[in-house]
Amino acid sequence: MKSKILIVGGAGYIGSHMVLRLAQAGYEVVVFDNLSNGHRDAVLAGDLVIGDLADRAALASLFTDHRFDAVMHFASSIQVGESMQLPARYYANNVGNTIHLIETMIEHGVQHLIFSSSAAIFGDPVHIPINESHPRQPITPYGWSKWMVEQILTDCDRAHGLRYVALRYFNAAGAQPEGLLGERHEPETHLIPLILQAASGRRAHISVFGTDYNTPDGTCIRDYIHVQDLADAHLLALDWLMQGKGSSAFNLGNGSGFSIREVIGSVEEVTGQRVAVQALPRRSGDPAVLVADSTYARAALGWQPQYTNLYEIVQHAWRWENKCPPPL
Numbered sequence: 001m002k003s004k005i006l007i008v009g010g011a012g013y014i015g016s017h018m019v020l021r022l023a024q025a026g027y028e029v030v031v032f033d034n035l036s037n038g039h040r041d042a043v044l045a046g047d048l049v050i051g052d053l054a055d056r057a058a059l060a061s062l063f064t065d066h067r068f069d070a071v072m073h074f075a076s077s078i079q080v081g082e083s084m085q086l087p088a089r090y091y092a093n094n095v096g097n098t099i100h101l102i103e104t105m106i107e108h109g110v111q112h113l114i115f116s117s118s119a120a121i122f123g124d125p126v127h128i129p130i131n132e133s134h135p136r137q138p139i140t141p142y143g144w145s146k147w148m149v150e151q152i153l154t155d156c157d158r159a160h161g162l163r164y165v166a167l168r169y170f171n172a173a174g175a176q177p178e179g180l181l182g183e184r185h186e187p188e189t190h191l192i193p194l195i196l197q198a199a200s201g202r203r204a205h206i207s208v209f210g211t212d213y214n215t216p217d218g219t220c221i222r223d224y225i226h227v228q229d230l231a232d233a234h235l236l237a238l239d240w241l242m243q244g245k246g247s248s249a250f251n252l253g254n255g256s257g258f259s260i261r262e263v264i265g266s267v268e269e270v271t272g273q274r275v276a277v278q279a280l281p282r283r284s285g286d287p288a289v290l291v292a293d294s295t296y297a298r299a300a301l302g303w304q305p306q307y308t309n310l311y312e313i314v315q316h317a318w319r320w321e322n323k324c325p326p327p328l
Ligand code: UFG
Pocket: 078, 079, 080, 118, 119, 120, 169, 170, 171, 172, 189, 190, 191, 192, 194, 206, 207, 208, 209, 210, 220, 221, 222, 260, 283, 286, 290
């Protein structure tokens, strides 16, 4: 019998790629999403149940209607800067609502959870690249919310035998290679889609937040990891849990960093368009450099990212920008 997987937030950017990947791999999928940031038409497989994690009754009936073998949790508020302005809202959604999900899982005897964590749990790096033993010292409510959930999961494993894998994404980017899915945040705040919108003429320029960082060209350096490679890591993490291996956490990135100016250069190369740049002051909560050491994920999960080339990541995102221009 096919395993049945619940994808919370499966109508969103990374979640929707996951749904398609799981269906392609032969899993049965149920999506639970409140459509606050997700899109109904991004759910290309499985059943969509519209509901909110704040609604415990809706969660209880979801778990009564289905017998899930595992849960993947992608639904959270994701804007690092906004979390500085609205911390309570971030804790309520990212921590409070996740507790509802965890409690419901425990009540219904569902023991496997894959949780979308973030490089933001590490705060300002004390060494680069960042491996799993790097100190966890978040500098934003967003980062704290992810780290708090990891702590809660550790305790729930001890108390209830809930087995989890926390996947700490660095900068998710790109789009489904055939152009079926892509990034559609409203408003968009992520670097690559914003630069592409400037390249396609839908924006006048790209604003660069900070040109005085201690990096070779003064702009922030990030580790961009293809959304499809993230989905593959989840499949491997699912196998890990299904094989009865213990709870664990993995850092997911390509291991190479690109500055904002380099990303702009890559977009110009892919699109053949010049992108106008407006230099602005730093955005609060941004570390200068975030680059992953994913040795553990490669060794333990057998994860092998396919799209290690920034050009290809940008190319897939550009295909999506042209195919399905998301609203500005
Ligand atoms: N940036 C700009 N101009 C923009 C948008 C972004 O200069 O218009 C800069 C940011 O300041 C940052 C870099 O581009 O230096 C990347 O910014 P993103 O907003 O694309 O991504 P973040 O690094 O802020 O955050 C992303 C995810 C988080 C996750 C983090 C981990 O959104 O959930 O990666 O690295 F925690």
